[in-house]
Amino acid sequence: MNIVERFINYTRINTTTSREKGAAGIMPSSPGQMELATLIKTELAGLGMEDIVLRDTAILTATLPANTNKDLPTVSFFAHLDTSAEQTSDTKANIVSYQGGDIVLNPALDIVLKEAEFPEITQYQGQEIIVTDGTSLLGADDKAAIAAIMHALQVLKANPKIEHGTVKVAFLPDEEQGLRGAKAFDVESFGADFGYTLDCCGIGEFVHENWNAGNAVVTFTGQSAHPMSAKGKLKNSLLMAHKFIAMLPTGEAPEYTEGREGYYWVKEMAGNSAKTVLKMDIRDFSQQGYAHRMAFLQQLADSCQALWGEGRIDIELSDRYENVANSLEGEAGFPIDIAKQAYQRNGIEMRATPMRGGYAIAKRPPMPEYLYGCAQLPFDLRIFAGEFIAGGE
Incomplete structure (x- = not known):
């Protein structure tokens, strides 16, 4: 399965977070999150992952064992299952060949994605992009990340000559309402040396500091x-x-x-x-x-x-x-160095962006989210599929 097919399949499952159930302490706050986690669990098993655990909270973890005897650190990748509570409609994703200008998302309802209002779409001219019909969020926050992580695992399994250390992945519920899944996550038992959260931004943007x-x-x-x-x-x-x-x-x-x-x-x-x-x-x-x-x-x-x-x-x-950068100073900054090298090897300029908010919880306007699957769907994790995870030459 290619990454686009994966992503569109994920968007078909409504994982809108529920603030009401979240406030009542229920996790996951919506049944779609468990449905998506169950689908991902099946796909992980199909890829031959090990130590697959799906908890009743919809927290899902799995491991890809190292295929080398080299002493490499254990890297982890995180994504969240839920989508924003701002829009509850089912997603109707559509692939558009974007040649510039406005995009008519829904002729019947006269919903148009206007270049003048969202000039960032111009950087995707000449590419195929994924949009909604304008009546819902696309859910690329954070299903694009889930698709990217799964694609990376697929690439590694299909190419055993790519050396890598142990890779751990985690998919968490209810990020959109106060990082509830992350707060319930057992970091110690997970056992990774460091990790990357895929959630936000465009190709090349890399966030490693916050307030x-x-x-x-x-x-x-x-x-x-x-x-x-x-x-x-x-x-x-x-x-x-x-x-x-x-x-x-x-x-x-x-x-x-x-x-x-x-x-x-x-x-x-x-x-x-x-x-x-x-x-x-x-x-x-x-x-x-x-x-x-x-x-x-x-x-x-x-x-x-x-x-x-x-x-x-x-x-x-x-x-x-605390600012996460406080723990990434000196020798502890090697995850940033690894990422920078991987970007360079793939011809992408890293743009370090300070997050003016809690780590990875910056607010975004609800409707423009249908842009977040545009062209960058493979995410930067497309470059993680080999040298990134191996940590160098």
């Missing part, structure tokens, strides 16, 4: 008083919160930053004149920058305490997650 992320909860305690006799007595916690926000660095907010620029995000505020609670997100790519931001907030709170009096302000700082 260092923290939370701040600032509580302002005022003093109520009747307005008739408020002079010298009323201490308005709402105004304290506004003054605190006004003392944050100008321009260091999400709406003013890009690339590797960090920020303070004033995310939520609720209360009254007596008590106000402010919630903030803190983000920075560097460990030093992140530590500086957290220290600044603590110092600001301490200064306000000295100004307003004991008990008027309380700040609670906590870490949410």
Whole structure:
């Protein structure tokens, strides 16, 4: 089976994640995810994979044993089974020979993919691309990745002369609602030395860093008083919160930053004149920058305490997650080096892209997702089918 056939077969199974069932703790949150996992399990068995395990959570893992005595690390590849909850309709995939301009997805409903709105399609001119009929998501996020992983395994099995170490694969449910499958995944028992998640971006884009992320909860305690006799007595916690926000660095907010620029995000505020609670997100790519931001907030709170009096302000700082790049420094960065070499050998320029979000959970507009199968369907994993997995010459 070729990679396009695989992908289209996967799109025929509706794996829309269910936020309602997810909130109730049910995993997988939709039956289609287990249906897809069961199909993949059958295909893995047909390819001769070993240690195939499908859990009742729809977490599916398998192993391709090494075919060499060389001491090579165990590499792993991950993809997720579910598609976004934004669209629940069944997918009707269609292959289009794209020669430029707009693409009419659905003449009957007058649904058109306009080049002016999605100029990224121009890079696929002269190629066959896969689109929907415009009434649903394509599901290339992340079924293109599943098809790519399965294709790579097929290539390795069909070409035993390609030396490779142990390869492990994992397919996880409910990524689209807070990485629920990843959080339930048993990393230790999986036994891989390192891994690659296939989810996002175009040919050549490679994400290996994200935020260092923290939370701040600032509580302002005022003093109520009747307005008739408020002079010298009323201490308005709402105004304290506004003054605190006004003392944050100008321009260091999400709406003013890009690339590797960090920020303070004033995310939520609720209360009254007596008590106000402010919630903030803190983000920075560097460990030093992140530590500086957290220290600044603590110092600001301490200064306000000295100004307003004991008990008027309380700040609670906590870490949410780390930049994955923190663990890929020095000799530990060899997975990045391997990927870079594989890109070069296949004539693809690697473009390292910082992820301005949690690792691999950046939000995308729902409807443009039918672009994500366009031309890049083989994904960069087409280049993983030999030298990438072997880790070099």
